[in-house]
Amino acid sequence: MKMVLSFWLLLNFIALSTGQTSADPQILAEVNKIKAVDNHTHVQKVVAANERDEEFDALPCDPLEASDVPSMARPENPKFLQAWEKLYAYKYNDRDPSHVRELLEAKRQVAQQQGDKFPTWVLDQLNIDYMLANRVDKTVFVRSDARARYERVVDVVDNLRAAGVDNIGLLTEQIQDKNTPGNLSQ
Numbered sequence: 538m539k540m541v542l543s544f545w546l547l548l549n550f551i552a553l554s555t556g557q558t559s560a561d562p563q564i565l566a567e568v569n570k571i572k573a574v575d576n577h578t579h580v581q582k583v584v585a586a587n588e589r590d591e592e593f594d595a596l597p598c599d600p601l602e603a604s605d606v607p608s609m610a611r612p613e614n615p616k617f618l619q620a621w622e623k624l625y626a627y628k629y630n631d632r633d634p635s636h637v638r639e640l641l642e643a644k645r646q647v648a649q650q651q652g653d654k655f656p657t658w659v660l661d662q663l664n665i666d667y668m669l670a671n672r673v674d675k676t677v678f679v680r681s682d683a684r685a686r687y688e689r690v691v692d693v694v695d696n697l698r699a700a701g702v703d704n705i706g707l708l709t710e711q712i713q714d715k716n717t718p719g720n721l722s723q
């Protein structure tokens with residue numbers, strides 16, 4: 538009986554080990570090369586010491602009743618520790634206040650090194666190509682050069698309007714002066 542049981546266990550083990558339990562590494566490597574587009578964020582802008590950013594949401598949250606933090610945003614979510622490790626080489630498995638102080642110092646140093654490029658640095662770490670931020674002021678400038686097809690520009694403007702952008706600035710190329718040297722029509 539014991540032998541039958543171990544044989545049965547062995548069969549199960551073989552069945553489990555031949556079943557695919559993880560992604561194909563080659564496919565995964567290709568997928569990981571694809572950068573993401575984060576199309577809905579309320580990210581705050583980088584502010585100076587005395588500055589406050591209140592333009593990150595058209596709906597002011599202050600008058601809302603207090604409610605529980607969504608599960609992803611709760612401090613005990615283990616994803617925070619993983620993110621801290623990846624971004625700032627956090628080496629602890631806890632949130633001890635002294636460890637968190639070290640983390641904040643590491644973050645401050647990176648932010649200082651990167652300067653104005655700090656937001657771009659964060660996006661690069663997250664493998665995000667573009668991040669669309671919900672802002673109160675929805676002004677978009679569209680720049681197109683002489684080669685841009687008119688219908689494409691109209692498409693872009695239509696899509697921006699559909700997305701709720703009311704202020705659209707069209708930046709066009711300066712029409713070249715006829716007397717400018719190098720103008721082939723001369």
Ligand SMILES: [Zn+2]
Pocket residue numbers: 577578579671
């Ligand atoms: Zn939103």
